[in-house]
Amino acid sequence: MRRRFIIMKEKRKKKKLCSFLLCFVMLSALVIQAFADSEVPLNDSLTVGVPLNRSPIFYINADTNEITGIGVDLMRIAAGNAGFEVTFRPMTEKTLKDALDNPSYDVILPFGSAVESTSGKPSIVSENIMQTPFTLMTAGSKTHPPLNDLHVGMLSSLAAGAETVRQLYPGMEITLYSSMSECVKALRAGEVDALLHNSYVWSYVLQKPAYRDLTVQPQAMFSMDFRAGTPDTPEGQRIIARLNEGIQALTDTQRQAVILDHTSRKLYRYDFSDYFYQYGLIALLIVLLLIILLLIAMQRVRAVRKWHEEKVRQMTEYDPLTGVYSMNGFRKRVEVLLRTFPDAPYFLSYNNIRDFKYINDSLGREAGDELLRFWASKSMKNLSEKDEAIGRIDADHFAVLRHIVSEERMREDEQNVFAPVYNFFLNQGINFRVQICTGIYVLTPKDFRNIDVDHMLDLARVAEKRVRDSRKGAFEFYNPDQWDKGKRIAEIINYLPAAIKAGDIQVWYQPQVNYETRMVTGAEALCRWDHTKLGWLFPFDFIGTLEAAGLIFDLDCFVWERVCQDLHRWNEQGKRKIVSVNVSRDDIREDRDISVHFQNLIQKYNLTPDQLHVEITETAYVENSELLISTTEKLRSLGFQVEMDDFGSGYSSLHMLKEVPVDRIKLDLHFLTASGDSEKCRIIVRNITRMINELGMKMIAEGVEQADQAEFLKSIGCAEMQGYYFYKPMPVQDYENVNERI
Ligand code: C2E
Ligand code: MG
Ligand code: MG
Secondary structure (H helix, E strand, O other): OHHHHHHHHHHHHHHHHHHHHHHHHHHHHHHHHHHHHOOOOOOOEEEEEEOOOEOOOEEEOOOOOOEEOHHHHHHHHHHHHOOOEEEEEEOOOOOHHHHHOOOOOOEEEEEOOOOOOOOOOOEEEOOOOEEEEEEEEEEOOOOOOOHHHOEEEEEHHHHHHHHHHHHHOOOOEEEEEOOHHHHHHHHHOOOOOEEEEEHHHHHHHOOOHHHOOEEEOOOOOEEEEEEEEEEOOHHHHHHHHHHHHHHHOOOHHHHHHHHHHHOOOOOOOOOHHHHHHHHHHHHHHHHHHHHHHHHHHHHHHHHHHHHHHHHHHHHHHEOOOOOOEOHHHHHHHHHHHHHHOOOOOEEEEEEEEOOHHHHHHHHOHHHHHHHHHHHHHHHHHHOOOOOOEEEEEEOOEEEEEEEOOOHHHHHHHHHHHHHHHHOOOHHHOOOOOOOEEEEEEEOOHHHHHOOOHHHHHHHHHHHHHHHHHOOOOOEEEOOHHHHHHHHHHHHHHHHHHHHHHHOOEEEEEEEEEEOOOOEEEEEEEEEEEEEOOOEEEOHHHHHHHHHHOOOHHHHHHHHHHHHHHHHHHHHHOOOOOOEEEEEOHHHOEOOEOHHHHHHHHHHHOOOOHHHEEEEEEHHHHHHOHHHHHHHHHHHHHOOOEEEEEEEOOOOOOHHHHHHOOOOEEEEEOHHHHOOOOHHHHHHHHHHHHHHHHHOOOEEEEEOOOOHHHHHHHHHOOOOEEEOOOOOOOEEHHHHHOOOOEO
16 A cells, blocks of 8 residues: 555656656747747837938928828838838938948838948848839920930939939939929029939929929830838848838739829928919019008008197197187297298287277177187288288287388388277277287397297387376387387398399499509499488498398399499400409308309400409408308419408408418508507508518508508508598499599
8 A cells, every 4th residue: 555655656756757847848948939039130110211302202291290202101011011110210311322321220212223332331222112203304395305415403312313324324414403493493594404303203393383384204214113222231131131021012002002192192282482483473462552551551640640730739829719829829930930030120019909808898708809800810911921920829919020121011000900900890880999009029139049939028018018008009119229220120121122123222433552653453342322211321331231131142243243244344445444342251151152153254244353353351261261261262263363351350360361362461451540559550560561471462451541551551561552542432433534543
C-alpha cells in the first residue's frame, strides 16, 4: 500500500515536472517569437514630406487647415493599404534633393525617378502611384515653336521633373521660377514660350480670373510618374517595400475618384487678388461713390453748422425789432471798420428820442416800435453799408458811425433822416413832433490806434446829455475843434479826385542855380492846390493828410506826369531842362515798382532819364532802408538821378550816407536858419559839405534865403543852391520866362 502510495507520489512528481517543462517551452517560444518580431524596426506611423501650394496635387484645405490634394489622398490610401498611419508635413526645403537630406521625413513626394540628394546620398523610389500628364500652357492662342527649340518655364519645386524633361527633349531650354505668378509674368513678358506643369495643376490654376488669357495646349506632352522616395538605406528599402504593397492594392477607380475629388468636383477658391481682379473696378467705383457721399455729407454738415453759427450771430449781433446791429454787433462792426479804414475821418453819434416813454404810454407800444423801425430803415438807406454802421444799442438809443464829409452832408442827413422822423406822427395826423437829441464824438487818430467803442460812445453820450438838458432837440459835439479838423481832412480827401480832374492842382517850379557859374541848372517841381472851398493850399496843408489816407500816390502820379509833359514840350522847343520831382515814402511799396513807372513815363514823353531827378526824403531811408535802397538802386540803374531830400532835417544818421547809394544830397538849411548861433551853423554846414564832397557825392543846399548864406556856401565848396534868395516856387508860365543866367 505504502509502495503504491510512493509510486503514485512519484508519478505525481513526474507529471508536475512535465507540465513545468511544457510551460517553460511555451514561454520560451513566446519570448523567441517576440524577439523575432522585434527584428522588424518599422512602426506603423509614417511622416511624409510634401510640397504645398501646388493645388490640386498638394494644398492646404482652407476649411480644415489640413494638408490635402490628389497626391496626399492617394498616398494616404496606399500607405493605409500597407498598414501605415501617415502624417503629412509641409516641405520647407526648396527642392526634393534638399528634402532628401532632412532625416525628419520618412518619405517624400513626389519623385519621377530616383535622384541623388544634395549631399550626394542615393535615393530609392516607390512604385508609381499615378501617371501625371504634363502639358504646355501658352499666353493666348499663341503657337509655340517645336518642342526641341522651346524655352519653357517651370516651378523650381519641379526641378527633378525638369531633369526628366531635359533628358526627353535635349534641345529644350528650361528656366525655373519660384512661384506660379512669376512663371505667368515671365510668359506674358515673352521671356519663355510656354509654361510646363501637370494638367491637374493647370485645370485648377486656370480657374483664376486673372489667368483667363492663358491657354492649355491640348496635346499632352508626356506623362510623369508620381512616386514616393526616401534615402536608399536598409530602413528606406523596408519602408518602400511595404509601401509598394499598398500602392499595388490601389485601384484605378480609387485613383479616378481622388482626381475627380480635387479637380472637377472641387471649385477653385478665390483669394483676395482674384476678388480684386474680378470686382476691383466695381469696388473702386463703390469706394469713390462713398467718398463722394462722405464729402457731400461733410459739406452739408459744414453748411448746416455755418447756417447755425450765422443764425446765432444774427441773434446776438442784430436787433430783432429794427434789423440794425445790436450793441454787440455794432461794437464789433465799428472795430472792424476802424481797423480797415484807419485814416478815414469818422464821427460817432449817440441818438436818443426825447420822451420816448411818453410815446409808448400815450400812443401805444406798437406806435413806439413803428417809430424805431422807421428811423432805423431811414438811417440804413442813408448810410454806406461798406464803411459806415448803425446800431440800436438800447431801447430808443441809436449809435451811428459815419464818415465826416462836410457841413452840407450834415444838413442833408438832417433833411433825409431826421426830419421824416420828427414828422413821423404828424404825418399820421397825430399832433406830436418827435425830438431827437444827438451827441457827436469825432474820432481822433488815437481812437484808431486804440479802439474802444464803449469809451467813444460814452463821450458821445456826454454831448447827448448836454442837448437833452438844454431841452432843445438838436445835436452837440463832444469835441468841436476835432470836428473842424475832421471836416478839413474830409474836404481834402474827398475833393482830391475832382481837383485833379478839374486842374485845381498845379505844378509849380522853383529854379535851382549854380552860384559859381550863375546859371540855372534845374528846378524842383512843387505842387499847389487851388481848393474850391479852402482856397490856395500848400503841400504842408494836404501832403500829410493824403499820405495818411493812402492817396498820395494818386497826387504824385499826376504831378510826375505833368512834369514829363512840360519837359517834353520844352524838349520840342529846343529848351532841354532838368526837373527834380518829390517821391513820398508811401509811394514806395513792395507791391509797386516806381522805377518801372518812371521808365514808362520817359518812354511815353520821349525823355532821357537824366532829365528827371527823383527826390526821396531822408527820413524815408531811415524808416524802410532796405526797400528804399533797392528802389534807389533800380532807379539809378535805369539812368535816373536820385537825391536824398531834406538832409539834416530829420533823424539822419551819418551811417546812412555810407549805406544809401544816392547821387546827390539835398542839404536842408531850414534846420539851421530857424534859430540859434549862426557860427555853430556855419561849422556844421562846413563840415557836412566837406564830408559829402570827400565821399564823392554831389550836393545842393535848399532854403538859401540870404546873400551871405549863398556866399558862405560857395566858399565852402557847395555851389548848387535853391532858395528864396534866388527864386520862389512859381507857376509854369513864369518859370518858362526865367533867364538861364542869374
Ligand atoms: P521839399 O521837397 O523840401 O521842398 C522844398 C520846400 O521848401 C518847398 O516848400 C519850397 O517852397 C520851400 N522853400 C524853398 N526855398 C525856400 C526858402 O528859401 N525858404 C523857405 N522858408 N522855404 C523854401 P513847399 O513847396 O511848401 O513843399 C513842402 C514840401 O512838400 C516839399 O518839401 C515836399 O517834401 C513836399 N511836396 C511838395 N510838392 C510835392 C509833391 O508833388 N509830391 C510830394 N510827395 N511831396 C511834395
Ligand atoms: Mg523836395
Ligand atoms: Mg527839401
